[in-house]
Every structure is written in structure tokens, then in C-alpha cells.
Amino acid sequence: MRPLVLAALLASALAAPAFAQTSAPPASPPLPHRQGLSMEMPQVQEDAALQAAIASTTRPEADRARDSQRHPFETLTFWGMQPGLTVVEIEPGRAGWWRNILEPYTAATGGRYVAVSKPTEGMGVEDGTADMVVVARAFHNWSRDGRADPYLAAFFKALKPGGVLAVEQHRSVEGLNVTEVAPTGYVPESYVIHAARRAGFELEARSELNANAKDDRDHPFGVWTLAPVRTSERAGRTLTAEERAAFDAIGESDRMTLRFRKPETAN
Helix, strand or coil: CCHHHHHHHHHHHHCCCCCCCCCCCCCCCCCCCHHHCCCCCCCCCCCHHHHHHHHCCCCCHHHHHCHHHHCHHHHHHHHCCCCCCEEEEECCCCCCCCHHHHHHHHHHCCCEEEEECCHHHCCCCCCCCEEEEEEECCHHHHHHHCCHHHHHHHHHHHEEEEEEEEEEEEECCCCCCHHHHHHHCCECHHHHHHHHHHCCCEEEEEECCCCCCCCCCCCCCHHHHCCCCCCCEECCEECCHHHHHHHHHHCCCCEEEEEEECCCCCC
16 A cells, blocks of 8 residues: 555545445436535545556656646546456557556456447447546537547447446536536536436435645636646737736646436436
């Protein structure tokens, strides 16, 4: 066990109530403010293969430099990652930050990694065979062109009963219109939860592992003002050196980290 990680997780767990769900939610239940939602921190267990994949020098140096902001070991543990799983990642992108961990990890543990760019054209696995679908920082794009609902339906179909939909997403404050805030890269947590529930998923747990209280979301170039993109000039607006330093001091965005599950009784 890594002492510093364990200490941080214990401190966070003491600050938040344990998640408890006694039954599947109704189709469109009222959603409390995010501070009122139950939270769950990962029960960290030693996974030498996962630790090795994260620590590997085959990962780009820039990727490894972001681990302190993205908490890959703790986040994957929260999502339920374990050896031998079939993991589908949606739109991993050219940089492939999660792919550079998941692909070697699944290969080393007898699992399977599948990258999918267009879910409605195929999920790369037989229906009902995926153990986990990973979605990182994508809902702000899908909400703008109507892809969220058909994509979630494809995820639900690909997963086994009991399979996990793992979500990491830039988080806006609640009460904002998703169509207005999505162009900034952020969406309300309630939007993602309701969309997943409409597709048949159950919200099993949420975590503040990737929360960032310093992120007030008031940035001239949206979330892309922050690291790692660090946009400093656009449409005639250029950040001063002082502004650039202030945005860099924020770090990466405030993010929701959610775990949904396909019901065991789902067809």
C-alpha cells in the first residue's frame, strides 16, 4: 500500500458520506445539488500490474507529469478496474492519455482494450460482452449535436449486465443550461446523470477525486484556458503574463468522476 495515497483517500472519505443505494432510481427522479449527492472513495487494493502500467516510462513524460492532477490509480480503482476486463474507451483521441495506461494494462492481465471513435457505427465488441466503457471529457461535445442519447444507448447495449460506465467530465455549476455552457467545455453533473439514467444505467457512486475548488470556470477561452491545452490567444484576445500565471495556478479543471452500472437484470 502506498502510504501517501492511503492517507489522502482516508482523509477524503472522512470528509464525505459513504454511498448507499437501496434500489434502482425511478426514470426521472429529482436530483439533489451535487454536495447532497452521496460519494464513495475507492477501496484501494494493491494491483501491481496497474501500478506498473501507470509508472511505465513507455508512457509519454507529459502524460506522467499530469498524474498528480488526474489521479489515474485512484480513479481507475474507483471505477472498479481489475485484471482481465474487456475495456472499451470512447474517443481516446490522438493523445490517448487513458489509452496509454489501459492498453498495456489489459494486455498484461489477460484482458482486452478496444478504442471506439464512432459508437453508433460499432462498439468493437459483441453485444453484452464489455466489462467497462470509459468516457473521459466528451459529454460537452455530444450535448451540442445530439450524440449523447444514441451513444449512451450503444454503451448500454455493449456492456454485460453488471458492467460499468465510467465517466470523467469537466463540471459546471448546477442550474445552467447545458446548451449554453457546453461550448465552454463544462456541463452540469445532473445533465450527465439524467442522460445515463434515461439510457437505463444506475448511478452507483460518485467521487470528488478529481474535484478542483480553485476552478471557478470563469475563463476567457473556456476549459481550454487551463492546462493542459493552455490557450492564451484567440479572436483578438491575448492573455497577459499575469493572467496566464493565474490560470496556470488553477491547475486542471474541476471534474465529476462517476460510476454507473448496467443493471444485472438488463437484457
